[in-house]
Amino acid sequence: MSDPKIIVALDYPGAAPALALAHRLSPELCRLKVGKELFTATGPALLEKLMKSGFEIFLDLKFHDIPNTTAQACKAAASLGVWMINVHALGGRKMLEAAQLAVSTCAQPPKLIAVTLLTSMNQQDISDLGINATPGEMVLRLAKLAQDSGLDGVVCSAMETALLRRHCGSKFSLVTPGIRPLEASLDDQSRVMTPEEALMAGSSYLVIGRPITRAVDPLQALLDINSQIRGL
Ligand SMILES: O=C(O)c1cc(=O)[nH]c(=O)n1[C@@H]1O[C@H](COP(=O)(O)O)[C@@H](O)[C@H]1O
Numbered sequence: 437m438s439d440p441k442i443i444v445a446l447d448y449p450g451a452a453p454a455l456a457l458a459h460r461l462s463p464e465l466c467r468l469k470v471g472k473e474l475f476t477a478t479g480p481a482l483l484e485k486l487m488k489s490g491f492e493i494f495l496d497l498k499f500h501d502i503p504n505t506t507a508q509a510c511k512a513a514a515s516l517g518v519w520m521i522n523v524h525a526l527g528g529r530k531m532l533e534a535a536q537l538a539v540s541t542c543a544q545p546p547k548l549i550a551v552t553l554l555t556s557m558n559q560q561d562i563s564d565l566g567i568n569a570t571p572g573e574m575v576l577r578l579a580k581l582a583q584d585s586g587l588d589g590v591v592c593s594a595m596e597t598a599l600l601r602r603h604c605g606s607k608f609s610l611v612t613p614g615i616r617p618l619e620a621s622l623d624d625q626s627r628v629m630t631p632e633e634a635l636m637a638g639s640s641y642l643v644i645g646r647p648i649t650r651a652v653d654p655l656q657a658l659l660d661i662n663s664q665i666r667g668l
Pocket residue numbers: 445447471496498522551553554555556591592613614615623625643644645646647
């Protein structure tokens with residue numbers, strides 16, 4: 437099976453627009469991400485439809501709770517047959533280890549990754565939290581914590597991928613949102629890179645939403661990005 441690098445974020449309020457977009461794309465070209473908005477509106481039924489069409493799904497619910505609650509939520513998410521799920525690294529070591537253990541006991545364990553520092557956040561946002569670190573320092577610390585806890589990878593900005601590749605090795609998955617082709621609007625993202633820059637820096641997968649979903653021709657936008665990154 438092909439291993440498409442692009443994960444298209446289906447950030448929609450309901451099933452109809454999400455399915456309409458999925459029908460225009462194809463599993464050879466991309467994976468799909470279902471996040472909080474869409475999953476809250478549609479529940480697992482939509483995942484089944486998308487998976488029946490052959491798409492691998494990143495279920496992005498960013499669990500962050502006490503260890504037992506997070507572990508049980510991860511178990512429930514893993515039982516849906518998705519390709520990847522995530523938690524927040526800020527939940528700490530005990531939560532991460534509990535999540536990893538819960539997922540590892542599933543029949544078909546999905547990849548489990550941890551969100552480090554949201555790509556919408558910048559130095560000022562970190563200072564506002566009372567944390568005395570640069571984005572790079574904070575992301576590296578959280579990525580090492582996730583790796584030590586047995587997770588498969590992290591969500592980070594592509595601006596940190598070169599640093600994480602050096603410290604976490606080549607097998608650790610680096611999933612990077614905040615991807616913006618040249619001339620695309622930043623929207624609410626802060627730490628962004630182009631698709632080529634992100635892959636050259638060491639990203640494993642690129643999460644891309646609005647630059648594709650809000651394009652006049654989403655399939656063409658996806659094909660354009662895939663042709664820019666071919667061979668990287
Ligand atoms: O976990 C994520 O996927 C995620 C983490 C992060 O730090 N930043 C981030 O943007 N995301 C998600 O990635 C997608 C980015 O969408 P666009 O900004 O439209 O490309 C959204 O669905 C976000 O929820």
